[in-house]
Amino acid sequence: MxxxxxxxxxxxxxxxxxxxxxxxxxxxxxxxxxxxxxxxxxxxxxxxxxxxxxxxxxxxxxxxxxxxxxxxxxxxxxxxxxxxxxxxxxxxxxxxxxxxxxxxxxxxxxxxxxxxxxxxxxxxxxxxxxxxxxxxxxxxxxxxxxxxxxxxxxxxxxxxxxxxxxxxxxxxxxxxxxxxxxxxxxxxxxxxxxxxxxxxxxxQYEVLELASTPVTQRAALPASQVRDFRSDFGRQQDMMKLFCRLFGPYPFGGYTVVVTDDPLEIPVEAQGISVFGSNHVDGRRGAERLVAHELAHQWFGNSLTPATWQHIWLNEGFACYSEWLWSEESGGPTAAQHASRAYNRLAGLAQDLVLSDPGPELMFDDRLYKRGAITLHLVRQKLGDDAFFELLRTWTRTNRHGSVTTDAFISLATTFARDAAAVRDLFAAWLDSPELPPLPRAGRRR
CATH class of the missing domain: 2.60.40.1730 (tricorn interacting facor f3 domain)
Known part of the structure; x- marks a missing residue:
C-alpha cells in the first residue's frame, strides 16, 4: 500500500x-x-x-x-x-x-x-x-x-x-x-x-539582573537606555507579583525584556521574552501599559496558545484586560472605567468585527483587543471577583503549555456561574455578533 x-x-x-x-x-x-x-x-x-x-x-x-x-x-x-x-x-x-x-x-x-x-x-x-x-x-x-x-x-x-x-x-x-x-x-x-x-x-546589549523571585527577570539593552529603563520598567516586578496572584504561577523558567537600539512600531512577545523599541523607553513610564500587556502574554498566548488564529482574542483580549487590571492595582483608572472609555470609543467606530472569528484582515485590529477586554470585564461582573479570578487560574492551570479555543473557555466559564445560560448569552452577544451590545451598568460584586 x-x-x-x-x-x-x-x-x-x-x-x-x-x-x-x-x-x-x-x-x-x-x-x-x-x-x-x-x-x-x-x-x-x-x-x-x-x-x-x-x-x-x-x-x-x-x-x-x-x-x-x-x-x-x-x-x-x-x-x-x-x-x-x-x-x-x-x-x-x-x-x-x-x-x-x-x-x-x-x-x-x-x-x-x-x-x-x-x-x-x-x-x-x-x-x-x-x-x-x-x-x-x-x-x-x-x-x-x-x-x-x-x-x-x-x-x-x-x-x-x-x-x-x-x-x-x-x-x-x-x-x-x-x-x-x-x-x-x-x-x-x-x-x-x-x-x-x-x-x-x-x-550590543548590557544585561541587567532585575529580580530573582518569584521569577528570574533580566533585561538586555543598550547601555544608553539603562537609566530610563530603570524608571520605565521599575514596576514590572509588582506586575509580575500581581499576575502570578491573579493568573496563577508564571509558566516559564524566566522572563527577559530586550530593548533594541532602534524604534519599533509595537512591542513583540516571544516565549519567555518581550522586545521593546528604543521609543518605548522615555524615562516617564510612557509605555507602562505595554509593559503589562507583554508580560501578560506569557500566560495568554505563550503558555496558552490559540489552536488556530481564529481564537486570537484569547491572546489579545486577555493581555489588554491585564493592562486594565494593572491600572486598577497601581492607582490608575479602574478596569470598569477603562471598559467604559473603550466602549465609548468602539461605539463610534465601524461595527464589522466578529470577535470569535475576526478574519485575517482584522485579527490584529485594536477593536479586537478592546472588545475582548470589555467582554472579560463583563464576565468578571457577572461571576464576581472571586469566581472570575478562580476561572482564570483554572484556565491557565488546566491548559498550561497547551492549545486553546474560544469554546473551551466559554465551557469552563459556565462552570463558575450561578446562571450558566446568562453567561453563554453574554459571550454570544459579545463574541459572535458584529454589533456592539449595550454596556450593562456595573452591578454589585458578590
Missing part, C-alpha cells in the same frame, strides 16, 4: 500557505551561524516529528533561504523541491503512520523578513543587530518548520556570532563559549512552544 503525501497546509484559513499536515513536530534543534556585517546565516535544523499518516512525501515551511542538503532518518532524501515558501521532501523510505522520524536540513542565505498582510515578519536586521518578530507567520524566514500555532514543540537553539554581540533566545542559557572572535550561545526551551514564538535577538 502506498503512503499518502502530507498536506501542504495545516488548514488554518487565516494563514493558508503556512503549516503542514501529516505529522506533528516533537522538537527542533537549530544550529545557526550568523555574521552580522554581511547578514549571512548558515543553519542546520534537526526536526524530530511523528507521522499522523503514512507519508511518501511531506512539507516544511521555509522562505527564501537556500537548501543545500536534506536527509530523513540519516539517509539522503530521495529528492526534495524548494519553491514558494515550501520545502517538499520525498524520503528514500516511506514513513509509516505513527512512526517517529528525524529530518536534517542544511541551509544558508541572507535572511530577510517576509511580506505579509500584517507587514514584514520574521528575521530582520536592525541598525546593529537582529530582531526576530514572527507572529503570525514569520518563523520560516529563519528555520524550516511546521509554521502553525497548534503544533508546539521543544527547542534547542545554538547560535554562533561575533563576540561583541549579546544573544537572547528562548529558554535557559545552557552554555556560552568564546573562541577567537566568535561566541557560541546554546539555549534550551523545554516548555512546548509554537513556531511564531521562537526568537533570536542580537545586539
Amino acid at each position: 502506498t503512503g499518502h503525501p502530507g498536506a501542504d497546509t495545516a488548514g488554518d484559513p487565516y494563514v493558508p500557505s503556512h503549516g503542514n499536515g501529516g505529522y506533528e513536530v516533537e522538537s527542533y534543534e537549530l544550529d545557526l551561524d550568523y555574521r552580522v556585517n554581511s547578514n549571512r546565516l548558515t543553519g542546520k535544523a534537526t526536526i524530530t516529528a511523528v507521522a499522523t499518516q503514512a507519508l511518501s512525501r511531506f512539507s516544511l515551511d521555509l522562505d527564501s533561504l537556500r537548501v543545500a542538503k536534506v536527509s530523513v532518518n540519516g539517509r539522503r532524501a530521495g529528492r526534495y523541491a524548494h519553491r514558494a515558501g515550501k520545502l517538499h521532501v520525498w524520503p528514500a523510505v516511506e514513513i509509516v503512520d505513527g512512526a517517529e522520524f528525524v529530518v536534517d536540513v542544511q541551509y544558508s542565505g541572507n535572511p530577510k523578513p517576509a511580506d505579509s498582510p500584517w507587514g514584514e515578519l520574521g528575521w530582520e536586521e536592525l541598525t546593529d543587530g537582529v530582531i526576530v518578530a514572527s507572529q503570525p507567520s514569520g518563523a520560516a524566514t529563519w528555520f524550516p518548520c511546521n509554521d502553525h500555532p497548534g503544533d508546539k514543540a521543544h527547542y534547542r537553539i545554538t547560535i554562533t556570532t561575533d563576540s561583541p554581540y549579546h544573544v537572547v533566545a528562548n529558554g535557559r542559557l545552557v552554555s556560552r563559549r568564546t573562541k577567537a572572535s566568535r561566541t557560541t550561545w546554546v539555549f534550551d526551551q523545554a516548555a512546548p512552544m509554537a513556531t511564531y514564538l521562537a526568537t533570536v535577538q542580537i545586539g
Whole structure:
C-alpha cells in the first residue's frame, strides 16, 4: 500500500500557505551561524516529528533561504523541491503512520523578513543587530518548520556570532563559549512552544539582573537606555507579583525584556521574552501599559496558545484586560472605567468585527483587543471577583503549555456561574455578533 503525501497546509484559513499536515513536530534543534556585517546565516535544523499518516512525501515551511542538503532518518532524501515558501521532501523510505522520524536540513542565505498582510515578519536586521518578530507567520524566514500555532514543540537553539554581540533566545542559557572572535550561545526551551514564538535577538546589549523571585527577570539593552529603563520598567516586578496572584504561577523558567537600539512600531512577545523599541523607553513610564500587556502574554498566548488564529482574542483580549487590571492595582483608572472609555470609543467606530472569528484582515485590529477586554470585564461582573479570578487560574492551570479555543473557555466559564445560560448569552452577544451590545451598568460584586 502506498503512503499518502502530507498536506501542504495545516488548514488554518487565516494563514493558508503556512503549516503542514501529516505529522506533528516533537522538537527542533537549530544550529545557526550568523555574521552580522554581511547578514549571512548558515543553519542546520534537526526536526524530530511523528507521522499522523503514512507519508511518501511531506512539507516544511521555509522562505527564501537556500537548501543545500536534506536527509530523513540519516539517509539522503530521495529528492526534495524548494519553491514558494515550501520545502517538499520525498524520503528514500516511506514513513509509516505513527512512526517517529528525524529530518536534517542544511541551509544558508541572507535572511530577510517576509511580506505579509500584517507587514514584514520574521528575521530582520536592525541598525546593529537582529530582531526576530514572527507572529503570525514569520518563523520560516529563519528555520524550516511546521509554521502553525497548534503544533508546539521543544527547542534547542545554538547560535554562533561575533563576540561583541549579546544573544537572547528562548529558554535557559545552557552554555556560552568564546573562541577567537566568535561566541557560541546554546539555549534550551523545554516548555512546548509554537513556531511564531521562537526568537533570536542580537545586539550590543548590557544585561541587567532585575529580580530573582518569584521569577528570574533580566533585561538586555543598550547601555544608553539603562537609566530610563530603570524608571520605565521599575514596576514590572509588582506586575509580575500581581499576575502570578491573579493568573496563577508564571509558566516559564524566566522572563527577559530586550530593548533594541532602534524604534519599533509595537512591542513583540516571544516565549519567555518581550522586545521593546528604543521609543518605548522615555524615562516617564510612557509605555507602562505595554509593559503589562507583554508580560501578560506569557500566560495568554505563550503558555496558552490559540489552536488556530481564529481564537486570537484569547491572546489579545486577555493581555489588554491585564493592562486594565494593572491600572486598577497601581492607582490608575479602574478596569470598569477603562471598559467604559473603550466602549465609548468602539461605539463610534465601524461595527464589522466578529470577535470569535475576526478574519485575517482584522485579527490584529485594536477593536479586537478592546472588545475582548470589555467582554472579560463583563464576565468578571457577572461571576464576581472571586469566581472570575478562580476561572482564570483554572484556565491557565488546566491548559498550561497547551492549545486553546474560544469554546473551551466559554465551557469552563459556565462552570463558575450561578446562571450558566446568562453567561453563554453574554459571550454570544459579545463574541459572535458584529454589533456592539449595550454596556450593562456595573452591578454589585458578590
